[in-house]
Amino acid sequence: MKKKMIITILGIALMAALAGCSGKGNEKDKGTEEKEENTQKEDSTAEKEDGASGGNSSGDEKEGAAESQDKADARTDDQKLLETAEAFVKDLIAGSEENIKGNYEYTDQMKAAVDSGQILSAFQSTLDAVGELKEVQPAWESEPQAGYNTIQVPCDFTVQPLNMVISVLDGRIGGVHTGAYQEQKEAVSIPENVMETDIDLSIAGGRTLPGTFAVPKNLKEYPAVVFVHGSGSGDRNEALGQIKPFQDLAWGLAERGIASYRYDKISYVYGKELAEDKDFTVYDETVNDAAAAVKMLREQEGVSKVYVVGHSQGAQMMGAIAKEGQPDGCIMMAGPARGFADTLERQYKFLQSLNSEPTEQEKAAFEQGLAAVEQMRNIDSLPEDERIMGQTQTYIKSLLDYDAVKEAADITVPVLVLQGEEDYQVTMDDFQIWKENYEGSDNWKFVSFPGLTHLFTEGRYDDGPASYQGTKHVPDDVTETIAAFINQ
Secondary structure, three states: OHHHOHHHHHHHHHHHHHHOOOHHHOOOOOOOOOOOOOOOOOOOOOOOOOOOOOOOOOHHHHHHHHHHHHHHHHHHHHHHHHHHHHHHHHHHHHOOHHHHHHOOOEOHHHHHHHHOOHHHHHHHHHHHHHOOEEEEOOOEEEEEEOOEEEEEEEEEEOOOOEEEEEEEEOOEEEEEEEEOOOOOOOOOOOOOOEEEEEOOEEOHHHOEEOEEEEEEOOOOOEEEEEEEOOOOOOOOOOOEOOEOHHHHHHHHHHOOOOEEEEEOOHHHHOHHHHHHOOOOOHHHHHHHHHHHHHHHHHOOOOEEEEEEEEEOHHHHOHHHHHHHHOOOEEEEEOOOOOOHHHHHHHHHHHHHHOOOOOOHHHHHHHHHHHHHHHHHHOHHHOOOOOOEOOEOHHHHHHHHOOOHHHHHHHOOOOEEEEEEOOOOOOOHHHHHHHHHHHOOOOOEEEEEEOOEOOOOOEOOHHHHHHHHOOOOOOOHHHHHHHHHHHHO
């Protein structure tokens, strides 16, 4: 996943370090609806009506003039937001503490983070890893999140381009985090034979997660799937720049007679609270909500069976999800078979190998990452309150202690394991481990796809994160393989 390139590895740290000052750290505003269109404001002009006489404006003309002025004022405000976001990002990248503290208005929580130096320090290792800044592209506004305006500022760096994402509330900066590099958004439309309904998922602690139920039109009964995210903070589409694998799969499956439910991940909606929760584990992050979604789908009219489609960490935790949720079948997409620390180390070293002439700062960033891996391997010797990559030891231990291959042994329902052969994050070596352990079991099936990456879109292993740039979609043969497995 692309917040998981260099950002893949750094995503865990950034999620925790910055959730407390991000718009995504608050509960989602119930009045905010997710839209599948670019929300960047377009200029509009008001035309005068023909036939106005004697210089006297009618009531309609006055109203039109007032509306035109309001639109002009709105455009001015929108442009100011974009300009402010660009300037803030440039100061952040430059490390200009004086400008950051003195030139911008912040929400109270963000101001505390700025005044304490948390913002600059939190981004330093990430900025070191992505190389020198080449260019800051024009900012644009994406969908609001939790009542905040969200400004995307694409930044082209020598090693890895990325977006700096600024959350703004009433003209004040309320948060900043990194995202996949994206200059434009593709205009997409839901297929005519697919119908979607927004349904909130009730989870533990009285919380809810916004989600989307996609169904095939003109069918009264259908099987359904629950989509479960990979690591980090992801929306219901598991969006990474212009790539939205869960949306692609949901629409493709619905066209093949299979319903689905996809939801915003708990860390996407409740980042602030989770960053402060010392008891939070991977079970709270992934397993419990998936099980709740399975239960909810069983209660939906027309649903005959419920399957779970887990991607990356969602696939890794499938043994626990199957035990807790009791689905009718499991689809594992790019599931890590090796330990968390080993996987992290391998990703760091691979990304490091892509940069043949690293700067001293870049070398230091990778060394810092590998040092975090060593912390994991010696976690019991660390001071109790020391965090690793911004995460609590409780959370990290829950990942380290989980044996994905062993836990999957108790799955008795049909299992489909899918793998992209060009995946550098979870590789064909992981796929082979799954096969070595379960290929002889009657309920397990294995399929790999040439030319596909970790997101099951086209790319090359040796291109690393660059394969995630641009507009790409999950190909039909992946969707058809899943549909055939469910309908067998």
